[in-house]
Amino acid sequence: MTSHAATGAIDHHHDHTTSTGIPNKKLLMWAFLASDCMFFGTLISTHLIYRLHPPPGNPVPRQIFDIPLTSFSTFILLMSSLMMALAVNAIQKGNLKSMRFSLLTTILFGSIFLGGQVFEFNNFVHEHHMTITNSILGTTFYTLTGTHGTHVAIGVLWLGLMYVRSFKAAAPTPGSYPWLGNLLHVLALVAAILLSMKLVLSLVWGLQEHGMSAATLGGIARAQWLAIVGAVVAFGALRWFARPAGPVQFDQRNAVDVEMMGLYWHFVDIVWIVIFTAVYLLEYL
Amino acid sequence: MSDSTHSPATGHAAEESKFAAYVQIAMLLAVITGVEIAVIGLPFAKWLLVSVLVVLSAVKFMFVIFYFMHLRWDKVFCTILFFIGLILAGGTMWALLKLFSVENSVPLSVALNAITDFSRLV
Numbered sequence: 275m276t277s278h279a280a281t282g283a284i285d286h287h288h289d290h291t292t293s294t295g296i297p298n299k300k301l302l303m304w305a306f307l308a309s310d311c312m313f314f315g316t317l318i319s320t321h322l323i324y325r326l327h328p329p330p331g332n333p334v335p336r337q338i339f340d341i342p343l344t345s346f347s348t349f350i351l352l353m354s355s356l357m358m359a360l361a362v363n364a365i366q367k368g369n370l371k372s373m374r375f376s377l378l379t380t381i382l383f384g385s386i387f388l389g390g391q392v393f394e395f396n397n398f399v400h401e402h403h404m405t406i407t408n409s410i411l412g413t414t415f416y417t418l419t420g421t422h423g424t425h426v427a428i429g430v431l432w433l434g435l436m437y438v439r440s441f442k443a444a445a446p447t448p449g450s451y452p453w454l455g456n457l458l459h460v461l462a463l464v465a466a467i468l469l470s471m472k473l474v475l476s477l478v479w480g481l482q483e484h485g486m487s488a489a490t491l492g493g494i495a496r497a498q499w500l501a502i503v504g505a506v507v508a509f510g511a512l513r514w515f516a517r518p519a520g521p522v523q524f525d526q527r528n529a530v531d532v533e534m535m536g537l538y539w540h541f542v543d544i545v546w547i548v549i550f551t552a553v554y555l556l557e558y559l
Numbered sequence: 560m561s562d563s564t565h566s567p568a569t570g571h572a573a574e575e576s577k578f579a580a581y582v583q584i585a586m587l588l589a590v591i592t593g594v595e596i597a598v599i600g601l602p603f604a605k606w607l608l609v610s611v612l613v614v615l616s617a618v619k620f621m622f623v624i625f626y627f628m629h630l631r632w633d634k635v636f637c638t639i640l641f642f643i644g645l646i647l648a649g650g651t652m653w654a655l656l657k658l659f660s661v662e663n664s665v666p667l668s669v670a671l672n673a674i675t676d677f678s679r680l681v
Contacts, residue, residue, distance in 0.1 A: 287632045296634050304637045308644025315648030319655040326661050345596050349589055356585035359627045363577050533629070540628045544620050551595065551616040558599040559608050 286366045286529050303534045307541045314545050317418045318552055325557075327410035329403055335411060336557045338402045340394065347390040348550050351426075354383030355543040362536045368526040370440060374516075377437045380539065381467065384430040389471045391423045393478065415553070422549060425542045432535050434463045440528075444521040455515070462511035469505040473498055584626050591615050 289297040328335055361376035395416070398404045406416040438459045446452040476498050484490040495502065595615050598608055625631045630638050 287629065288634065294634070294636055296636060300633075300637070301640070304640045308641050308647075311641075311644040311648040312651060315652045316655070319652045322656060323659045323661060341596065345592065348592055352585060352588045352592065355588075355623060355627050356581055359581045360578065362629075363581065537628055540623055543627075544623050547616055547619045547623070550592075551612050555595060555599050555612055556609065559605050 284366075284526050284529070286533065297530045299530055299534045300537070303537045307537060310541065310545075314418075314422070314548070317414075317421060318548065321414035321418045321553060324410040324414045325553075329405070329409035329412055331403060338398060338404055339554055339557060340397065341554065341558070343390060343394060344550065344554050347387050347394075348546060350383050350386050350390070351543050351546050354380045354387070355540050357383065358536045358539045362529065362533050365532045366526065366529045370522070370524060373532065374437060374440055377433055377440075381430055381433045381437070381463075384426055384433065384539075385467050385471055388423060388426055388430065389474055391419065391426075392471070392475060395420075418553065419549065422542070422545055425545070429535075429539050429542055430467065431464075432538065434460060434467070436532060436535055438463065438515075440522065440524040441515065441519070442523045443519065444523050458511070459515045462508050462515065465504060466508035466512055469501050469508060472501050473505060476501075580626065584622050588619050588622060591619050 288295050292298055292301075294301060325335060328338070357376045357379040361373045361380060364370075364372035364376055398412075404412045404415075406412050438456055441459065442456065443452060476494055480490055480494040484493070595612060598611050598615070601608065624641070630641070
């Protein structure tokens with residue numbers, strides 16, 4: 275990272291201390307993404323080659339796919355990319371509050387995408403009897419979209435860790451254990467995400483099965499009371515950890531870390547852009 | 560793409576205008592996604608629809624990598640590095656799809672059964 279001599283502003287796109295003029299972390303991420311292109315390229319090709327081997331009883335992939343759900347997931351991932359770009363933009367300007375909000379929104383959208391994928395996989399297995407082992411289409415489809423989903427899950431975890439890191443105190447109180455606070459903060463965030471996903475999916479499945487009524491909602495609430503209490507506690511803990519607590523170590527100088535994470539997140543988005551067309555839409559032609 | 564020579568003033572102005580640009584690009588990407596979904600229902604030739612879908616996906620892809628991933632403002636080496644991976648991936652996909660077409664992926668047992676059935680008919 276280098277400073278403009280005239281203004282003292284940080285140049286976020288160039289680093290004159292490296293031989294390439296590019297921040298090393300950013301260069302590393304671009305090299306990794308280039309290699310990941312090849313990884314996904316082979317997975318997509320394999321699926322395209324073996325896509326005509328659907329599970330017994332479901333001869334046409336388009337009878338299995340659910341385009342409205344996939345389109346919604348695509349839209350959500352695009353919006354998460356927007357929020358990620360805004361998070362990078364915010365920290366480059368030193369706006370920590372805006373960056374945290376954008377990171378949390380990105381985490382929310384990423385979690386919605388993952389929830390959609392869980393719903394889709396569950397539907398494919400139980401409604402259309404397509405498992406990872408009973409057909410080659412199932413094997414290639416779940417391997418491809420599952421690998422992408424794993425990338426999204428890693429991205430959500432990374433976003434969460436960056437969010438928690440942005441609260442790290444500049445001068446910890448002597449005798450305290452700041453690492454313990456950070457650990458609890460991460461655990462609260464992970465618990466809030468997982469429990470929210472569980473509750474939303476239970477609600478969707480319950481409404482699908484029994485229809486919208488007070489009795490259905492009451493039944494879901496009774497069955498999921500522990501998850502509801504856990505989610506309330508987790509969100510309360512998140513609110514408590516986010517309270518104003520003095521200066522932090524995170525500022526404009528950390529913009530390259532957020533940008534590197536953003537590169538990864540946008541890559542996950544562009545892979546989905548290709549998967550959406552090659553795997554889903556082309557089946558309908 | 561690469562631009563390491565702009566002045567701090569123009570660089571700052573570019574940073575300021577990024578917010579609006581990001582929102583506009585995201586809206587454009589959402590619209591393109593809607594168009595993609597609408598296109599699959601049109602009664603045109605398959606090759607034309609496939610071409611349109613590929614072009615629309617490529618446009619979305621390019622907008623994300625050049626604007627959201629900042630390739631437009633970063634050094635050109637980042638673009639070259641990423642496109643090396645992209646071209647290798649594209650080449651691998653092309654080679655695989657050329658070598659193994661969808662029809663050729665039918666398992667041998669299924670193919671043998673089909674030949675047997677055909678022999679019986681003849």
